[in-house]
Amino acid sequence: MATRLVDPLQQPVQYVRGVGPRLAQAFGRLGIRTVEDLLYHVPRRYEDRSRFATLYGAAHDGFATFRVKVVRLREPQLRSAKKLTEVYVTDGTALAVAKFWGRRHLDKVLSPGTEIVLWGRVRRERGQIEVESPEFERASEEDGTLHTGRVVPVHPATEQLSPRLVRRAVHAALEAFAQRVPEPLPEAVRARYGLLPVREALWRVHFPDSVEEGERARRTLAFAEFLELELALLLRRRAVTTATKPHRYREDGSLLEAFLKSLPFQLTGAQRRVIEQVRRELYSPHPMNRLLQGDVGSGKTVVAAAAVVVCAGGGHQAAVMAPTEILAEQHYLTFRRFLEPVGVRVVLLTGGMRRSEREAVLAEVARGEADLVVGTHALLQEDVVFDRLALVVVDEQHKFGVAQRAALRAKGHEPDVLVMTATPIPRTLALTLYGDLDVSVLDELPPGRQPVRTYHRFPDRRDRVYQFVRQQVQAGRQAYVVCPLVEESERVEASAAVELYERMRTQVFPDLRVGLLHGRMPVADKDAVMEAFRRGDIQVLVATPVIEVGVDVPNATLMVVEDADRFGLAQLHQLRGRVGRSSHPSYCILISALPTEEARRRIEALVETHDGFRIAQVDLELRGPGEFFGTRQHGLPEFRVADPIADVALLERAREAAEGILEEDPQLERPEHRVLRERLLRRYAESGAYLAVG
Numbered sequence: 001m002a003t004r005l006v007d008p009l010q011q012p013v014q015y016v017r018g019v020g021p022r023l024a025q026a027f028g029r030l031g032i033r034t035v036e037d038l039l040y041h042v043p044r045r046y047e048d049r050s051r052f053a054t055l056y057g058a059a060h061d062g063f064a065t066f067r068v069k070v071v072r073l074r075e076p077q078l079r080s081a082k083k084l085t086e087v088y089v090t091d092g093t094a095l096a097v098a099k100f101w102g103r104r105h106l107d108k109v110l111s112p113g114t115e116i117v118l119w120g121r122v123r124r125e126r127g128q129i130e131v132e133s134p135e136f137e138r139a140s141e142e143d144g145t146l147h148t149g150r151v152v153p154v155h156p157a158t159e160q161l162s163p164r165l166v167r168r169a170v171h172a173a174l175e176a177f178a179q180r181v182p183e184p185l186p187e188a189v190r191a192r193y194g195l196l197p198v199r200e201a202l203w204r205v206h207f208p209d210s211v212e213e214g215e216r217a218r219r220t221l222a223f224a225e226f227l228e229l230e231l232a233l234l235l236r237r238r239a240v241t242t243a244t245k246p247h248r249y250r251e252d253g254s255l256l257e258a259f260l261k262s263l264p265f266q267l268t269g270a271q272r273r274v275i276e277q278v279r280r281e282l283y284s285p286h287p288m289n290r291l292l293q294g295d296v297g298s299g300k301t302v303v304a305a306a307a308v309v310v311c312a313g314g315g316h317q318a319a320v321m322a323p324t325e326i327l328a329e330q331h332y333l334t335f336r337r338f339l340e341p342v343g344v345r346v347v348l349l350t351g352g353m354r355r356s357e358r359e360a361v362l363a364e365v366a367r368g369e370a371d372l373v374v375g376t377h378a379l380l381q382e383d384v385v386f387d388r389l390a391l392v393v394v395d396e397q398h399k400f401g402v403a404q405r406a407a408l409r410a411k412g413h414e415p416d417v418l419v420m421t422a423t424p425i426p427r428t429l430a431l432t433l434y435g436d437l438d439v440s441v442l443d444e445l446p447p448g449r450q451p452v453r454t455y456h457r458f459p460d461r462r463d464r465v466y467q468f469v470r471q472q473v474q475a476g477r478q479a480y481v482v483c484p485l486v487e488e489s490e491r492v493e494a495s496a497a498v499e500l501y502e503r504m505r506t507q508v509f510p511d512l513r514v515g516l517l518h519g520r521m522p523v524a525d526k527d528a529v530m531e532a533f534r535r536g537d538i539q540v541l542v543a544t545p546v547i548e549v550g551v552d553v554p555n556a557t558l559m560v561v562e563d564a565d566r567f568g569l570a571q572l573h574q575l576r577g578r579v580g581r582s583s584h585p586s587y588c589i590l591i592s593a594l595p596t597e598e599a600r601r602r603i604e605a606l607v608e609t610h611d612g613f614r615i616a617q618v619d620l621e622l623r624g625p626g627e628f629f630g631t632r633q634h635g636l637p638e639f640r641v642a643d644p645i646a647d648v649a650l651l652e653r654a655r656e657a658a659e660g661i662l663e664e665d666p667q668l669e670r671p672e673h674r675v676l677r678e679r680l681l682r683r684y685a686e687s688g689a690y691l692a693v694g
């Protein structure tokens, strides 16, 4: 039996010299629990404190490093309770006073005659040179100067954990543990991409001789992180694409042809290209695993419908999952309109259905009589059992977690999978981050679309906005008025919508046909309202953000968003995508008092650009990659060092390296790949979404 060795790097951080239980807790708040976490807690930036300045020369404000000798200490009595220690120091060119607040026992460390390296902001105050709260270090300390007299790392820190404490702990961790870090990067890879051994990179990223050296070391560590991700993705991809699917569709090209002919419009070139890709993959012996990206309004639904025609026409069942009931219901209607003429039976399954209805639908699905089930998360419930599910479509996939996508897929046996999203991320990034998926892009909008003219208005201009709503309606068009997202609570949201609706109906537009739509309405009512809006019976639809995704009523040309600053950029872009779906000019009016600078930037970005990719870029800049790529949503691991945006070139190289490694050693069996193999098993196997190696 194998002995279970404790991996020293996985020990709690409190075993690092100088880090007791109390500090360990503070580190916990930074997400640092193990020794390894601490080793990978890389600096936020560096400060070059390597050149010594003279006190005499430091006449102007600025940070500088000095090598000085302590002359004497003074503790002046202050009226406030704060304790001030003044330390007089000299470097032979001038005398200066370093001021420390609230520090105890300084006299023990800084006795007269002690030589120290001092770093801080210098200024002249009534002829006296002062250094406010500097960092210092005894020049003679044995572990070398950590905090001054060198390029100093500044780590992310907290109230309880000063940069100085973190620096000390990192240093202690490196001394005790760095040599036990196993090397994940094979020598050939290091040579090819100019990387350091990871162990050395860890030392240099924290304590480099120059800022450039620190950055080079960081790139090695980022590369190593990306390499593991790409290996995991490629292994998963290999498992999927080499699997043989148990189902084959009866080839009946005529059905797809009939369907495409029945469409009331000409497909765009992009749609034709992607439908052809999808068709070929569906007929291949291996499961399809494809991500379809396309900006709002680019016409993704038709592509999904074409896939369903191949599947259902070929004798199998398909499922389409959408994130909201309203979208599911709309898809249900759209797919029925598209598919019933070619003999495909479509059913709907949502959480809001009555039990008897639901049971009837479940029975049809289980017996295989329903060819296509359209639904919400309700599809994931255990009692939803398919007879022969072969195709899974997930719409607006960014609204689902990995686990949910996996759960739907698990209802079939190696089904074909098509996930669709309007959240655009740059193509190279998509290819690399979704490395286990094939990516198609609908990069062409249907002809005749005009950009939605977008305006910001302050709340005191509301009356003018309402006048404009009236004008649009009089011209035969329709409008949405979306009310603010109150909380993450549908109930509160709903009551806000009801209130706005009442005001619109009775005071603002008593002469117009105003409708109301929110998530808490009974399904039948929602259906009726959407249907009335589609027919044009409702002219102004007051709604909660439930209409954010997917809703498609081409005659609606005006979108008014109340308190627009409460929405995220991506959400506003989606909302705006509800209009501009025909050749009529369309408008989006964002009402906001612009309460914050960030809100102003968000709304400006929307007013200025229509390009979903550009908007995603701004969103990324405003929110940072962590939040933008929300781990839960994308199923990506959190990167400790790497930044998938800033380091995208590195990411591509890591992908290339991963491909090379797997080509030579498909199972990662060679000794130089042992560490990678172990790390993959540990890091990616537990997420469940990735394949275990071997």
Ligand code: ADP
Pocket (backbone or CB within 6 Å): 265, 266, 267, 268, 271, 294, 295, 296, 297, 298, 299, 300, 301, 302, 422, 446, 447, 550, 552, 554, 581
């Ligand atoms: P999204 O990509 O946002 O899901 P949809 O599939 O909802 O877009 O399509 C948006 C609208 O454009 C729908 O009304 C759809 O019927 C219409 N549409 C799709 N493709 C075309 C096309 N090639 N020509 C004209 N209209 C199209």
Ligand code: MG
Pocket (backbone or CB within 6 Å): 300, 301, 395, 550
């Ligand atoms: Mg859509």
